Amino acid sequence: MLEAARVSQSxxxxIDISGLSSPNLSDRKAVAAKLRAACLYNGFFYISNHGVDEGLVADVFTEAAAFFDLPPETKAEVDKSRSKVNRGYEPLQGQTLEPGAPPDLKEGYYVGPEHAPDDPRVLAGMFNHGANQWPSSRPNFKPVMEAYLNVMLDLSARMMGGIALSLDLPEGYFKGYCTDAMATVRLLHYPPQAANGNPDQKGAGAHTDFGGLTLLRQGDVGGLQVWDQATGGWIHADPVPGTYVVNLGDMIARWSNDRYRSTLHRVVNASGRERYSVPFFYTGNYAHKVECIPTCLAPGEEPKYPPVTVEEHMRAMYKRTYK
Incomplete structure (x- = not known):
């Protein structure tokens, strides 16, 4: 029940996204056409030529592996329970993504944009806005993660421009959503799943992602499985060097009235090795309202989802997966 098929790359x-950085609109639209085809199919695809420095990516994985290798008592010093804004270390089995399934067999670390105590959003109690926690035993951890966060914010905003074009919208349609955007660098460590373990337990249970876009950097150990609409079964999304796996989150599905899918995926680490991955969850401006794009409706079709702010949506999603 935890197996998946290997299928053709189609x-x-x-998708080579270098054209999104071109000054020529025709080049950007050419990439958008490929994004559109992928989004209408599984909502999962890889991107290459994205402009993220491979040296920085290597540093992120080095710091992640070193942190997770620390003694439990050291990791507990930055436990997420010490943060009011869900930042820091999440212990093994700290989240249950699949309703009714056992807790996920993974440990993680949350990093987000830094907000000072006197920031108006912090003073107003806006969800997940505040300060990060940083492990004192890893002095390079903070500068590496902050550098990576900033690079990925830029890449995600560029991708949202491509998504807008793919929906035949003005390229700046999501500008408000991308202004003062929230996002999460989430470091993940999946220990090998025991051969005689609980057959219902997975590294990450089947779920859709909460936000707008997820840009996942995988290490060299596979385990990501995607629900394939065409076959009605799970397929492997193996690591492809130098690429990101991109998938659409629930907010894109709400915007497009499910024209673009937020697809189920899960992680099953049957490799017998330690698995590391770094998803980047692009959530957007928490005050922004997400409501159905009129041009995504077919004649006579009604919106499936009521308007909701990003903050309202994210509060509901955290409540669902964290007891």
Whole structure:
């Protein structure tokens, strides 16, 4: 029940997005056409030529592996329970993504944009806005993660411009959503799943992602599985060097009235090795309202979802997966 098929690359295409940085609108629209095809199919695809420095990516994985290798008592010093804004270390089995399934067999670390105590959003109690926690035993951890966060915010905003064009919208349609955007760098460590373990337990249970876009950097150990709409079964999304796996989150589905899918995926680490991955969850401006794009409606079709702010949506999603 935890197995998946290996399929041709056409099911999960690799899209060269260098054209999104071109000054020529025709080049940007050419990339958008490929994004559109992928979003209408599984909502999962790889991107190449994204501009993120491979040296920085290597540093992120080095710091992640070193942190997770620390003694439990050291990791507990930055436990997420010490943060009011869900930042810091999340212990093994700290989250249950799949309703009715056992807790996920993974440990993680949350990093987000830094907000000072006197920031108006912090003073107003806006969800997840505040300060990060940093492990004192890893002096390079903070500068590496902050550098990576900033690079990925830029890449995600560029991708949202491509998504807008793919929906035949003005390129700046999501500008308000991308202004003062929230996002999460989430470091993840999946220990090998025991051969005689609970057959219902997974590294990450089947789920859709909460936000707008997820840009996942995988290490060299696979385990990501995607629900394939065409076959009605799970398929592998194996690591492809130098690429990101991109998938659409629930907010894109709400905006497009499910024209673009937020697809189920899960992690099953049956490799017998330690698995590390770094998803970047692009959530957007928490005050922004997400409501159905009129041009995404077919004649006579009604919106499936009521308007909601990003903050309202995220509060509901955290409540669902964290007891």
């Amino acid at each position: 099911s999960l295409p690799v």
